[in-house]
Amino acid sequence: MAAAMRELGPRASMAQIAREAGLAPAALYRRFPTPDLLHSRLAEVFQDRLLAHARHTLDLPVERQLEYFLHTVGLHLALSHSILPYPFGDMATLEQRERVYAFTARLLEQGKQAGVLAADVALSDIAAVVWGLRGVVAVTDGIAPDAWERHLNVAVAGLKNPALTFSRPPLGAERLDRVIHRPSRGAG
Numbered sequence: 001m002a003a004a005m006r007e008l009g010p011r012a013s014m015a016q017i018a019r020e021a022g023l024a025p026a027a028l029y030r031r032f033p034t035p036d037l038l039h040s041r042l043a044e045v046f047q048d049r050l051l052a053h054a055r056h057t058l059d060l061p062v063e064r065q066l067e068y069f070l071h072t073v074g075l076h077l078a079l080s081h082s083i084l085p086y087p088f089g090d091m092a093t094l095e096q097r098e099r100v101y102a103f104t105a106r107l108l109e110q111g112k113q114a115g116v117l118a119a120d121v122a123l124s125d126i127a128a129v130v131w132g133l134r135g136v137v138a139v140t141d142g143i144a145p146d147a148w149e150r151h152l153n154v155a156v157a158g159l160k161n162p163a164l165t166f167s168r169p170p171l172g173a174e175r176l177d178r179v180i181h182r183p184s185r186g187a188g
Contacts, residue, residue: 014038042083043091050076051096054103062114066107066126067156074133074148081137101127101180121159122170127179129155 014035018028032038050072057069092100104126111117132155133148140147158164171179 040091043080044093044096046076046080047092047096047100051099051103054100057107062110063116066111066117066159067152069104069107070126070129070133070152070156071149073130074137074152077130077133077137078145078148081141097180115162117159118162118164120164120166120170124171124176125159127171127176129159 014028014032015025017038018025028038032041053072053076054069057065057072060068101123105123108117108121108123108126112119112121129152132151136148136151
């Protein structure tokens with residue numbers, strides 16, 4: 001069904017999705033009475049897959065962990081962009097989003113302790129890298145589908161630069177929490 005939605009795009013009707021997936025529309029409607037429910041379920045699947053793939057990150061040397069994780073996020077964003085009306089993270093459950101941010105915080109701390117990441121890098125900086133990936137994926141969709149990878153390379157090179165300095169402080173925990181815990185734009 002994801003292949004059918006990728007072909008049709010995130011605004012496809014349920015009848016179009018059913019036809020493209022080779023299903024009777026009634027069968028699709030029984031399981032997902034609205035497009036929002038279908039999109040929510042797909043977003044959960046993307047988020048669960050991201051977390052499953054992220055666990056492999058811990059098998060890598062610490063100097064590669066955050067970059068591998070962010071690359072995995074980029075791949076998932078690129079794949080979901082043509083299927084879901086919003087980034088899958090916006091449609092994820094609060095518990096899924098919190099697990100991703102906790103995992104990211106763990107990778108960040110390990111990288112800083114190992115001296116792989118600049119000491120001033122904060123969790124909100126990693127979040128901003130992901131938000132930037134979302135933008136690059138959206139802007140280059142259909143024209144340069146792998147442009148996000150170069151953007152990620154540039155961002156990671158900056159994060160690893162020990163001479164990195166910032167002109168502004170990171171988002172504080174309260175403001176980052178407000179972003180993380182903001183209600184999803186997708187279906188509930």
